[in-house]
Amino acid sequence: xxxxKILVPLDGSKLAEGVLPYARLLANGLRLPVDLLHVNDPETxxxxxxxxxxxxxxxxxAASFPTTSTVNFRVEKGRAAEVIVDSASxxxxxxxxxxxxxxxxxxxxxxxxxxxxxxxxxxxPLLLIxxxxxxxxxxxxxxxxxxVPLDGSHLAPKIFxxxxxxxxxxxxxxxxxxxxxxxxxxxxxxxxxxxAPIGELGAKIKEEIADYLRAKVEELKAEGVxxxxxxxxxxxxxxxxxxxxxxxxxxxxxxxxxxxxGMGRWVLGSVTERVVCYCGDPVLVIRPAAHRT
Numbered sequence: 030x031x032x033x034k035i036l037v038p039l040d041g042s043k044l045a046e047g048v049l050p051y052a053r054l055l056a057n058g059l060r061l062p063v064d065l066l067h068v069n070d071p072e073t074x075x076x077x078x079x080x081x082x083x084x085x086x087x088x089x090x091a092a093s094f095p096t097t098s099t100v101n102f103r104v105e106k107g108r109a110a111e112v113i114v115d116s117a118s119x120x121x122x123x124x125x126x127x128x129x130x131x132x133x134x135x136x137x138x139x140x141x142x143x144x145x146x147x148x149x150x151x152x153x154p155l156l157l158i159x160x161x162x163x164x165x166x167x168x169x170x171x172x173x174x175x176x177v178p179l180d181g182s183h184l185a186p187k188i189f190x191x192x193x194x195x196x197x198x199x200x201x202x203x204x205x206x207x208x209x210x211x212x213x214x215x216x217x218x219x220x221x222x223x224x225a226p227i228g229e230l231g232a233k234i235k236e237e238i239a240d241y242l243r244a245k246v247e248e249l250k251a252e253g254v255x256x257x258x259x260x261x262x263x264x265x266x267x268x269x270x271x272x273x274x275x276x277x278x279x280x281x282x283x284x285x286x287x288x289x290x291g292m293g294r295w296v297l298g299s300v301t302e303r304v305v306c307y308c309g310d311p312v313l314v315i316r317p318a319a320h321r322t
Contacts, residue, residue: 030190032154033122034062038113038143041067041086047160048128049093050170051311055126055156056098058199065090065102066116068109093167110146117153126156129305148305148314154191155314157305173279174202176310178270178300181207181241185285186248187317192283193252195313201281202256205245207238208269209261235261267303274310282308286316 037052039045056063067083087102094100105112117123129144144157177192179185196203211231242259249257262269274280284301305312 030194031122032059032061032124032194033120034064034124036064036066036113036117036123036125036153038066038068038109038125038127038147039087039090040109040143041083043164043166044160045128046090046166047164048126048156048158049090049166050164050168051156051158052126053094053098054170054172055124056100057095059195061124062099062101063091063094064116065100066113067102067104068112069104069106070109071106109143110150113143113147114150117151121153124154124156125151126158129157129159148302152316156311157314158311159309171279172199172201172281174204174277174281176270176274176277176280176282177203177205178266178282178284178304179205179207179242179245180266180300181238184317186245188283188285188315189249189252191313191315193249193254195281195283196249196254196256202258203249203254204273204277205242205249205257205259206270206273207242207259207261208264208266209234209238210263210265231263235263266300267307270300270304271308274308280310282310282312284312284314286314 035052035056037048039048052063055061065087067087069083083104084102087104091100091102105116113125113127117125125147127144127147129142148155148157175192175196177188192203195201211234238261239259242261246257246259260273262273270282274282282304284304286299286301301314305314
């Protein structure tokens with residue numbers, strides 16, 4: 030896996046510009062060209078449209094990138110989400126990087142937003158940044174760790190090429206995490222299986238998961254990733270993933286768009302959506318190629 034360029038949609042708002050520090054970091058660290066994109070959406074009218082020309086704005090943003098970066102910019106017309114998805118879909122090596130809320134600044138981010146629509150439809154890798162009002166677009170950020178949630182399915186490891194690429198190019202450590210829950214009393218009643226002592230059962234499940242994760246650690250090390258560890262933890266997937274991210278700093282969470290279920294409507298209602306919605310760290314969402322439609 031190797032990315033070819035970064036597509037950065039901007040709408041002129043400071044919140045949307047929260048993606049820029051990460052775009053500069055990736056452009057520099059991965060040696061990638063950048064495409065800045067503004068979409069004139071006929072359904073939306075803002076003061077930004079009257080205050081400055083879009084091309085002038087994008088030219089100003091382009092100047093904020095290091096001189097070593099190749100930065101192009103363009104203005105398109107149409108529905109924002111559709112233009113973004115179409116602009117990237119022609120090249121699987123295009124990484125879309127965008128803030129999770131732009132013009133509206135809605136506190137309930139994603140729902141009904143352009144980012145949510147892109148999340149639903151994009152087949153390209155999608156990096157979502159959740160900026161806050163204090164984010165300085167001209168500031169610097171850095172990453173030290175890639176957090177990779179796994180669920181034991183055949184789909185989740187399909188993101189490993191992305192993890193290897195990023196970890197080696199950006200010199201990042203990797204932490205694999207898999208969560209689990211213990212069967213309930215209702216489960217044993219329904220199946221007619223006699224329950225084992227809960228402590229013994231929990232220890233057995235955790236050890237089986239640890240064995241699985243150890244094998245994945247070895248896979249990544251065989252690909253040249255030196256710093257790899259794992260966490261097996263009892264609890265609900267989204268909450269434990271978010272908690273791990275909160276307890277550490279400078280993380281990038283990398284997730285598959287659908288795990289066990291393999292549902293055609295990717296992300297909605299899934300662990301991935303909840304992590305994207307509530308994690309304070311940037312989240313890279315990968316849609317496995319075998320399940321693209």
